[in-house]
């Protein structure tokens with residue numbers, strides 16, 4: 081049997097500058113790029129995808145930004161109106177950045193199919209940015225078209241080498257949010273701020289050759305990530321994407337101001353008026369905890385501190 085090693089010549093000489101040592105893509109020529117960014121809301125995941133898209137678009141890729149939040153049209157121009165328009169644009173390749181509005185898996189599927197077709201036909205580099213990947217590739221839920229969307233995304237991930245299709249996808253957490261194949265095959269990983277120590281067990285194997293531990297992840301600020309690439313592990317401070325820099329004021333990296341000592345805690349707690357504490361009903365706490373993605377342990381700890389304080393005041 082004749083075996084040829086397929087290499088992505090388009091990748092040779094290309095680089096990504098994500099704020100650390102420049103990442104040369106030569107090392108990715110035999111696999112394609114499957115990049116994953118993990119971090120909580122506001123951590124800078126979208127910015128990471130946009131930064132990579134801008135850099136790859138300037139080096140011969142056409143970047144397709146799948147935008148569930150309708151936040152990218154104002155940065156990169158009108159979204160393609162329908163799948164046929166996307167097909168045309170991917171054939172012409174005269175626009176380096178294309179925005180696709182897709183609020184959910186169902187809306188994504190027809191656009192996803194067009195991207196697969198274009199990659200099969202043309203084999204010219206396409207970089208797909210899937211923001212809020214959990215909307216399109218959940219590990220368990222297989223309803224609302226998410227099964228089909230997840231299948232398409234898995235195919236994206238498998239076509240890097242032969243079809244010149246590269247992928248960036250974001251997720252809020254390391255486990256349970258995306259299809260396993262994505263975690264298994266990723267080759268560029270950005271890990272942002274981690275609040276929950278229980279998340280460390282899933283992350284630790286990635287860091288086993290380095291001296292990095294949970295406290296290092298817990299100390300990251302917005303825009304900072306640990307970057308795991310073919311070149312090793314490096315802490316990076318990501319530059320802002322040009323389109324964002326033009327409109328967004330830079331978020332100041334604030335030092336975490338959570339109280340550290342018992343005295344600081346008491347002072348912080350006593351500064352909260354009683355009527356505000358009373359207003360924190362179980363429903364409100366439930367809602368806020370869900371929004372903040374707290375773990376059950378964190379919610380319980382918070383509830384009992386809340387209860388203690390209320391009892392101490394009455």
Ligand SMILES: Nc1ncnc2c1ncn2[C@@H]1O[C@H](COP(=O)(O)OP(=O)(O)OP(=O)(O)O)[C@@H](O)[C@H]1O
Nearest residue numbers: 121122123124125126127303318319320328330331
């Ligand atoms: N590298 C950075 N340097 C400085 N500020 C940054 C950086 N990246 C992001 N920010 C700031 O943080 C804000 C949130 O960034 P971004 O939208 O990329 O986060 P996100 O992780 O995608 O959040 P969400 O889950 O809400 O979509 C940006 O509006 C920007 O002001």
Ligand SMILES: [Mg+2]
Nearest residue numbers: 125126127211
């Ligand atoms: Mg975002």
